[in-house]
Amino acid sequence: MKIIKRLLANFTDIFVFIATVVFFFVFVIPRFVPEDGGLGMPMAALVLSVICAVHFLMQYPFMVMHQTIGKAMMGLRIASTNNERPLTVGIIVQRELFAKVFTCYFMCLPVLFGREGKHDEVCETEVV
Numbered sequence: 001m002k003i004i005k006r007l008l009a010n011f012t013d014i015f016v017f018i019a020t021v022v023f024f025f026v027f028v029i030p031r032f033v034p035e036d037g038g039l040g041m042p043m044a045a046l047v048l049s050v051i052c053a054v055h056f057l058m059q060y061p062f063m064v065m066h067q068t069i070g071k072a073m074m075g076l077r078i079a080s081t082n083n084e085r086p087l088t089v090g091i092i093v094q095r096e097l098f099a100k101v102f103t104c105y106f107m108c109l110p111v112l113f114g115r116e117g118k119h120d121e122v123c124e125t126e127v128v
Helices: 002-032 040-064 069-074 089-102 118-123
Strands: 078-080 125-127
Touching: 002 040, 002 069, 002 125, 040 069, 040 089, 078 089, 089 118, 089 125, 118 125
Parallel strands: none
Antiparallel strands: 078 125
16 A cells, blocks of 8 residues: 555656646746747756746645655655654755656666665665
8 A cells, every 4th residue: 555655646746747847838938938939058947947946846845844745645754764864855855856857767666566765775765
C-alpha cells in the first residue's frame, strides 16, 4: 500500500509541475512574447527560471513540513535516516531533484520492488 501511495504522490508532484509549465505557456508567455514570435535564449532562460521558482514557491510550505504537495495529499512525509543531520528544505529540494528531474527512471525503480530508492540513499532520507 505504501508503494501505491508513493507512486500517487510522485504522479501528483509531476502533475503539479506540468500544470505550472502549461499555465505559463498558455496564459503568461503569450502576453510577453514579441509579435514576431521570437523568444530568444535570454527570454527562454528567464521563463524556465520563473517556472522553477514558482514551482518551488508552491512546494515550499509543504517542504517546511517535510513533505511535497503529493506526499501531503497521500499522508506521507520525508524523514532523515541520519540522526546527526537534521532534515532541511535544502535536503528535500536535493532529494526531489535527484528523484524527479535527474534520475527517476534509474533510481526510483527499486521503490517499485519495495526497496529504498538511490535518491533516498544519497540524501539519507526515507518516506514514512
